[in-house]
Every structure is written in structure tokens, then in C-alpha cells.
Amino acid sequence: MSDLSAEMNNLNLNGGAPRSSYVPPHQRNSNRAPRQFEQQSFQGGYQSEGGFNGGYQRGGDSFRGSRGGARGGFGGSRGGSRGGFGGGRGYGPRAGEGKWEDGKHVPGAASEKLELELFGVAEDPTFQSSGINFDNYDDIPVEATGDNVPEPITAFTSPPLEALLVENIKLSRFTKPTPVQKYSVPIVAGGRDLMACAQTGSGKTGGFLFPVLSQSYLNGPAPATESRTAFDKKKAFPTALVLAPTRELVSQIFEEAKKFSYRSWVRPCVVYGGADIGTQIRNMDRGCDLLVATPGRLNDLLERGRVSLQNIKYLVLDEADRMLDMGFEPQIRSIVQQTDMPGVNNRQTLMFSATFPKDIQMLARDFLKDYIFLSVGRVGSTSENITQKVIYVEDEDKRSTLLDILSAADAELTLVFVETKRMADALSDYLYNQGFPATSIHGDRTQQERERALEQFKSGRAPILVATAVAARGLDIPNVKHVVNYDLPTDIDDYVHRIGRTGRAGNVGIATAFFNRGNKNVVRELTDILTEANQEIPDFLHTISRESSYGGGRGGRRGGSSSRGSQNRDFRKQSGGFGGSSNGGSFGGQSSFGGYNGGSGSAYNAPRASTGSAAGYSSYGNPSAASNSWW
Numbered sequence: 001m002s003d004l005s006a007e008m009n010n011l012n013l014n015g016g017a018p019r020s021s022y023v024p025p026h027q028r029n030s031n032r033a034p035r036q037f038e039q040q041s042f043q044g045g046y047q048s049e050g051g052f053n054g055g056y057q058r059g060g061d062s063f064r065g066s067r068g069g070a071r072g073g074f075g076g077s078r079g080g081s082r083g084g085f086g087g088g089r090g091y092g093p094r095a096g097e098g099k100w101e102d103g104k105h106v107p108g109a110a111s112e113k114l115e116l117e118l119f120g121v122a123e124d125p126t127f128q129s130s131g132i133n134f135d136n137y138d139d140i141p142v143e144a145t146g147d148n149v150p151e152p153i154t155a156f157t158s159p160p161l162e163a164l165l166v167e168n169i170k171l172s173r174f175t176k177p178t179p180v181q182k183y184s185v186p187i188v189a190g191g192r193d194l195m196a197c198a199q200t201g202s203g204k205t206g207g208f209l210f211p212v213l214s215q216s217y218l219n220g221p222a223p224a225t226e227s228r229t230a231f232d233k234k235k236a237f238p239t240a241l242v243l244a245p246t247r248e249l250v251s252q253i254f255e256e257a258k259k260f261s262y263r264s265w266v267r268p269c270v271v272y273g274g275a276d277i278g279t280q281i282r283n284m285d286r287g288c289d290l291l292v293a294t295p296g297r298l299n300d301l302l303e304r305g306r307v308s309l310q311n312i313k314y315l316v317l318d319e320a321d322r323m324l325d326m327g328f329e330p331q332i333r334s335i336v337q338q339t340d341m342p343g344v345n346n347r348q349t350l351m352f353s354a355t356f357p358k359d360i361q362m363l364a365r366d367f368l369k370d371y372i373f374l375s376v377g378r379v380g381s382t383s384e385n386i387t388q389k390v391i392y393v394e395d396e397d398k399r400s401t402l403l404d405i406l407s408a409a410d411a412e413l414t415l416v417f418v419e420t421k422r423m424a425d426a427l428s429d430y431l432y433n434q435g436f437p438a439t440s441i442h443g444d445r446t447q448q449e450r451e452r453a454l455e456q457f458k459s460g461r462a463p464i465l466v467a468t469a470v471a472a473r474g475l476d477i478p479n480v481k482h483v484v485n486y487d488l489p490t491d492i493d494d495y496v497h498r499i500g501r502t503g504r505a506g507n508v509g510i511a512t513a514f515f516n517r518g519n520k521n522v523v524r525e526l527t528d529i530l531t532e533a534n535q536e537i538p539d540f541l542h543t544i545s546r547e548s549s550y551g552g553g554r555g556g557r558r559g560g561s562s563s564r565g566s567q568n569r570d571f572r573k574q575s576g577g578f579g580g581s582s583n584g585g586s587f588g589g590q591s592s593f594g595g596y597n598g599g600s601g602s603a604y605n606a607p608r609a610s611t612g613s614a615a616g617y618s619s620y621g622n623p624s625a626a627s628n629s630w631w
């Protein structure tokens, strides 16, 4: 197995000035036979059985075992203080489910089958395992500002975490908390609100799930209000609500929530647009304590009277800035400010992202109270686990250069980002015709096609995925070794999220960006990012950056590097401020980007037999977000 980094260096892609008549090595050695692979699986027209909901239904079936009884009726005995209406109508507890009874958490019995399904086995490559640089997260400086910041936890122990949660964390093979998790647990336990920024792949999902679930297990659901009507029996009354921008992301959070709520009284549910709402409602009818939702679909369910937010104790906004970018602000404001959700003083609100532009900080003013602002590393910075390379490539040379890169690599998972749906199709067709097993994901593909594409990619049957921004945020796909920004985005935050699909959970990865003068608008911010992450900065970036400072050329949302610098602070500090605390050691300790240890053997071999249903990814986006229709 080759070291991709070394192979890339051998390509000498940055050797000197931009060339217009570039003849790539793979064409110079033209005797090379095209790579062989079975075509059937990779291209076009995937027809998976069952689709996305089917996937969850199948997964869910095993929860619906035959333990019978206790949870029947309106609320039944499972409800405890919840009592009365809402959740769990007519269904008994299922395997792996617990209950809240007489003011106590009663975990359900363990199920070997479920544990295998949820947590896999240690060596399973479809589960993300922490990498060699996991311990380096401890070296990242953490800044926590706000009044009375509590001390972080140092280990997953009970107390302070609830015992069942600690067991589930162990089953997930998480040995110690990441920085964001260390802080979020006591912050939420102390009843505080939180705005948290931490690098991609550093465990933000656990950062909100762990404290919310732990507190829920300790304190139970909100007491049912007396005033419920018969009509309310049709409604779900979740205790926790997680809003996230994309279907893929809510699905992924739901999968994580299923793991950590195993055997507990908390039943997670997921709702998102583009899938059958009837199925989602029926699923919620079986119990819905932690609801993970895209804003558009949740609004729909609220309007239909199928969800009440009056019991919400915890509101989480994940990838909050992206939700605003996608035009979700009216829906989010409607959900938070115009429904029966408790007001800001009667719930806890948590916001998470790897980037936090100013507009989202302003939203925080309306949604959060006396919150703690937590930044792990510099806000918007990239992980040092990602080796970033920027190479100068004219548009007409991009294809050849990409072929070089792919030729140099073994069958490692490579994610190639382009700006438009049309380009995603054109490039994946091109790669396919050149003998590379590529597929694509973008907003014009059907839900089944997108689901299938992700499944093919994750399983390694199509190890090259050409993607638009649909795949930029939050997706946690194990073993993505290389992210290529074939087209650089115009917003540098998007670059940060895109490359964050590799180098996750302490694993290492490579990100290569194709840069030319058409990308002048991000040159300064890109240079800042490379500098912050101790990456090599090619000379042409300096040159073009200098040119840009004469002739303008600044762009991107932040309008250049100066505003980038200002966003790593809690904006409240600028207008007065408070003490806060600062912890952490030296940033930029040693990062070793070890060799890649992926599978052996030749690249792009024939696909293996299908492994069945997809992991549960689906289509993307908010139909109302017309501004992003090129995705």
C-alpha cells in the first residue's frame, strides 16, 4: 500500500509556473491498461430496495421486539411523570428500551443482537475508530468565556454522567472525551446554555448528545401538563429537539442518538423533508423523546398538529450557520419563537458548529441566555490531522491533474468537491469512462440515488465520490483519506467543512485544492487557514495574495482575512465582556501524519457483493432554499 502523501509529492504537481500544455504522467506512459472493475455498481440508475425509510424501519424493527406490556395506553407506565398522553401509545417497551417509572430511570434489558447492530465489532471498518492523533486533541487550547465557567470533566465516569450513558459510551469504544465533550458535560449539567465551536471531526455530536442524554436519564421527562386535550394524543411531546440543516446530517445524528440512548427511556426519532411524512408520523407515534429534525419538515409537522414543543428542555442547533445560509432562519425563528416551546429562560439551548460567522453569533443573542462561549482551537480553523496541499491548476488541466492524483493512490476513499450539479455529473461520468469507479451526489439526484451513492462510497465499492456542497457538512464517513477541492468554494468556511470530511477522530487525511486565479477571492483566507494549521504555503499563493491586496479581489462571506481574525472571539467580549477562563496547552504541537494503513492489494478491484441496505443516508436539502439550487 502506498503512502498517498509520498505519491503526491512524486507527482511534482506544483513544479513551477502554471503550464498550459500539461501532459500528465499517466498519458505520457500510455501503455498503462485501464483499471478494471465491474461497472454495474457504480454508475447511474441505482435502484435500491426499500429506500431510506425502509432502512430505518428495518433497523427499527429490532427495537420493536416483544417485551410487551408496560408502555401501553396513553403514556402507560413508561411515561411516569410524563403520564397521560403522548408517546408510546399502544406499544410495549421493545428490546433495548428502558422506562422512566416512579421518578426513576429503569434501563431496559441488554440485547446482544442490538448491540451488534448499533455498535458493531471493534475492527469493523464501517465504524469510525479513533486514530493515532486522537490524544493530540488534548493539546488544543480551549477558551471558555462567560460567567462562572464550570471545570471540565476529564473522563467518562459516573458521576457526573449517568451510569447507563457511560455504559453506552463504553460500548461505542470511546475511551476518553474530546475537548468539546469535556466542557459541554458540566456546562449543560449546570443548567447553562452553550455556544460551541470546535474543529471538524472533533466530536461535537457527542458534545451535545452526552450531556443532554445524561441529564435526561437523571431527571426524566417533563411532567405532563393537565390541560392536554384528546387531540393531544395525536401529538409527540419530545423532551429534546435537535435541529440540523440536511437530511444526511439529521440521519447521522439520529443513528448516534440510537447508540447512546440504548436501553434508556429516551426514544429518538428523525424527521426530514423529501421522505414520506406518514411513515415519520407513525414512527413518532411509537414514542418520540429526542427529535432530530430539519427545520422545514418540523414546521410541517407542527402545522399539522403532530408535534408539541411544550416539553422541550433541551434545544440544540447543529451546524447553525449552515441553517442560516440555507435560508432556514424564518423557519427556525418560527419554531423557537412562535410555537409552544418554552421560552429561553425555561429551556437550555446549545449551538454547535466548526465555523461561527458573526450573523450566527447575533442569532445567539435571541436564542441563548447567559451562555458560555466555548471555542476549541481557533474558530474556523482546520485540524492539523489534515495535510493540506494547494496546487496551481488551470481549469483546462483539472481533469488530467485529478487523474494523476487518482492514479497515484490506491483504492482509498476520495471525495472530490465541485461547485455545480452539472459538473458533478460530468466529472463522475468522465472518471468512470477513464476506468475509475466514481459515483456522484448532488441535489438533483433522487433520494435513492444519493443514498445508494453514499452507500457505494462508504463500502468502498465506488471509492471516488464526486460531490457538491451537499456532502460538505457534518458527514462522518469512516476512512475518507483524501478530499480534493476540484473547484474551490467561494466561502472559506465551506472549505473548512469540506476538508473536514477527512482527518476525523484523530485519524489523518489529505486535502488537495486546485487553485488558479479564478479563486483569488479566497486567497488570503486560504493562506490564513494554512498558516494557522502549520501547513506548507506555495509561493504562488503569496504572489496572488499580494496582487489581490492591490487590485481588490477579496471575497467570501467574511470579506478577507481581517474579518477572519475577528471571529475567533466571543462577540460579547467586544462590547464589554466578562472574565471567562482559558485553558489548554500549546497549539501546534507535533503532528505526525503517518502512513496510510488502508487495505492492501491493487486499487479499484471488482466490487464485492452488495451488503444490503444503506446506512441510512438520504436526499438533501431544503426545498425552500432556492439560493442553493446549484447544489
Ligand SMILES: Nc1ncnc2c1ncn2[C@@H]1O[C@H](COP(=O)(O)OP(=O)(O)OP(=O)(O)O)[C@@H](O)[C@H]1O
Pocket (backbone or CB within 6 Å): 128, 129, 130, 173, 174, 175, 176, 177, 178, 181, 198, 199, 200, 201, 202, 203, 204, 205, 206, 353, 354, 473, 474, 475, 476, 500, 501, 504, 505
Ligand atoms: N470521545 C470520543 N472518542 C472516540 N471517538 C469519538 C469520540 N467522540 C466522537 N468520536 C468519533 O469521532 C467522529 C467525529 O465526531 P463528530 O461527527 O461528532 O464530529 P464533529 O465535530 O461533529 O464534526 P463536523 O464538524 O464535521 O460535524 C465520529 O466518528 C465519532 O464517533
